[in-house]
Amino acid sequence: MISMTINGKVVKAEKGEMLLKVTRREGIDIPALCHHDAVEPFGGCRLCMVEITKADWDGWKNYVTACLYPAEDGLIIQTHSAKVNELRKGVLDLLAARCPNSPEIRELAAEYGVPQTTLEEVPDADNCIMCGLCTRVCERLGFKAISTVGRGHSKQVAPPLNEAPPDCVGCISCAQVCPTNVIPYKDINGKRTIWEKQFELIACKECGKHTITTDFADALCERRAIPRDYFDVCDDCRRKELSLKMGSIVAWSREGTS
């Protein structure tokens, strides 16, 4: 264990764990739009910037992203100093110009004193902030169905050749992880559509509720040696089935002992 000072409070942490993890554990609210515990830290949105220094740094301060900076002994961290807030405000101003219609961005920007962007709004903007969480989650799951395309300001998230992605299994992790809810999908009549690709949803044998797509189930079975009929029932019904089973075992064992 090492010890650091965060906003004046002495905090214990494991050496090498990322500062954002520590601050979150301490209940400090630092915005971070491109971060998700399921994937490697990225450092793209720059909102989790904090000010760090050490007693022997002669007053020199550095500004680093908390999501990527490993904890070390003796760090003195300010998560909301004037300069840090100014930087966050600047970044949010840029994001507000990039995604003027995103409620999530507008709310966060307003919180940091940017009710309206002071910069030129990007014409025909969508709400994508290019945090890349969708592509990274997809890669983490082993599908790599979508990726970022191009570079700089015209960089986009897209499936290969902008066609229905052959490797997509319709798990919608990309849509669920998106901080600005910009990836649309539809579940209608047992069919799911995402990235302009249609999938069949599995209906629970017991209750008829739709669960995951057949493609996703196939992919999971292939990799995890799960029997395919595992997905025939939904989680709720499986639990119900299990509790009935457990109940009968309990009843049987009672009968046996009496």
Next chain:
Amino acid sequence: MRIENAGQLEQYRRECQARLDKQTRRLLVCCGPGCLANGSQAVSDAFKKVLRNRKIKGFKVEALKETGCHGFCEQGPLVVIEPEGIFYTRVKPAHAEKILEETIAKNKVIDKLLFRDHNNGQPITCYRDIPFYSRQQRIALRNIGQINQCDIDEYIATGGYSGMAKALTQMTPKQVIDEVTASGLRGRGGGGFPAGRKWKTAASAEDTPHYVICNGDEGDPGAFMDRAIMEGDPHSVIEGMIIAAYAVGAHEGYIYVREEYPLAVVNLQKAIEQATEYGLLGENIIGTDFTLELNISRGGGAFVCGESSALMRSVAGEVGEPRAKYVRSVLKGLYDKPTVLNNVESYACVPAIIDKGGKWFASIGTKKSTGTKAFSLVGKVRNTGLIEVPMGTTLREIIYDIGGGIQNDRPFKAVQTGGPSGGCLPEAKLDLPVDFDTLTEAGSMMGSGGMIVLDDQTCVVDLAKYFLAFLVDESCGKCVPCREGLHQLYGMAVAVSEGRATEETLEKMERLSEVVAVGSLCGLGKSGPNPFLSTVKYFRDEYLAHINDKKCPAGVCRELIRFEVIEDKCDGCMACVAACASNAITGQKKEPHVIDQELCNKCGACRTVCRRDAILVL
């Protein structure tokens, strides 16, 4: 042939030297990028053709050499006759026969091909007497332009691979690192990080394997130092890398060359093959138990891949995006293994340092920036080309003594150093010594060595706009401040240049620059606002002229200027009428012409062709 030990290498060197000495006359045709573009390949071919048909007394075909960049690109194609150093400029294929017959056979210097002094018009025979060359000191560029660029024997003859042999057979890795540390060598790619310290950290890293990488992704507009070295003296880079690999315990290395340098790839590949054949690279180098395999990795054309972490991702076959370097790449670099990455020029300096000693290198230059530095001197300077000077040489010496001052004797305005990450320095800063720390303090940076000279006809707003556009184009798009911030800065710079901005725009730009500079993930974004910040710092009046007076004092920004014919000066030669692409100029022969402002697209072609300075920019 395989060289089995250091003694054999020395023996072979003497043989190569003797072979070179037999060539009492050497005819060097510069085939560097500048001269090639001016047609030097045709010149070389013309020499070969003449020599095929006829014997020139005392001259052997082997003594005709295609060399790397000789440096004085502005005067190219260049032909040099050694050992006298007779220096012929702007040589055409038609001159080949005459040069062979007169100069080579009869020892007669051809006057009209000689370089002429700018001041007195006197011809200068030997290049060593021309100030452009006499003020230079060459270490990294020591062989370029002197030897056949693709001949390992000539490299060995000039002392090549002796530094490597010394390191491998007489020194321990620690001694090599100590020698490089003592030399004070700092990263020539622009970072200026002490090479010795980098090597020491990598050498002591426990994780294995270790890698060495050479950064040949030179992307700054107007910079071609590394290109000249990779093309003109590839063995010096390879030798430097072997020494580095030995010092840090690496057995695999990569030379990352940008896509736009095909000749560098060809020459490096040849050099790797030659060195491997000689036993100077590969398994059991010169009979020692040290082994190094070198590969060439070709870039895909992204500027950001010159950034070390992006480069390493690119070598590994991933998208070239930088990562945060809170864990340094020297410990977790290529494939997350300890990696030493140095620039081409840094590696090229290493053999000389081992050969002559760190103390010798440290005695050149300034205390904190030792040795020499190569620069590509371009822009509105008279003598454009590739130069190498001791650190601490002043900008004035470089621009006026070596560079010969400003073209057409126009006033100097600024010098841009460090490429898109650097900045502009005005006349008041001309006496600054060029070293890593001084230039950074002044708001620019040394960078990899691009030096663009500007005269009064260059608009700083236009310049900032150009560099911002370059960076907007080259930003990888990973982090918000760089991707969005530079885009916004560019938009505002365009507004200034078009007269749509207010003073508030300028303040907004300065505030945003701070966010981009502090907030960006990698060096590209962090230094991205520099071209704007340094110009606004030193030339604020010019920005204000665009904003308040809606005028571009340099006469560049199209939205704010108009061209007019000065009637008294115009002799009605029709040259501008013919040059105007939008048919905006009318007039009869021998009568003053008139420019139709409605049709004029402000391209300035009329002004360029007018011999009487009769076109006025307002």
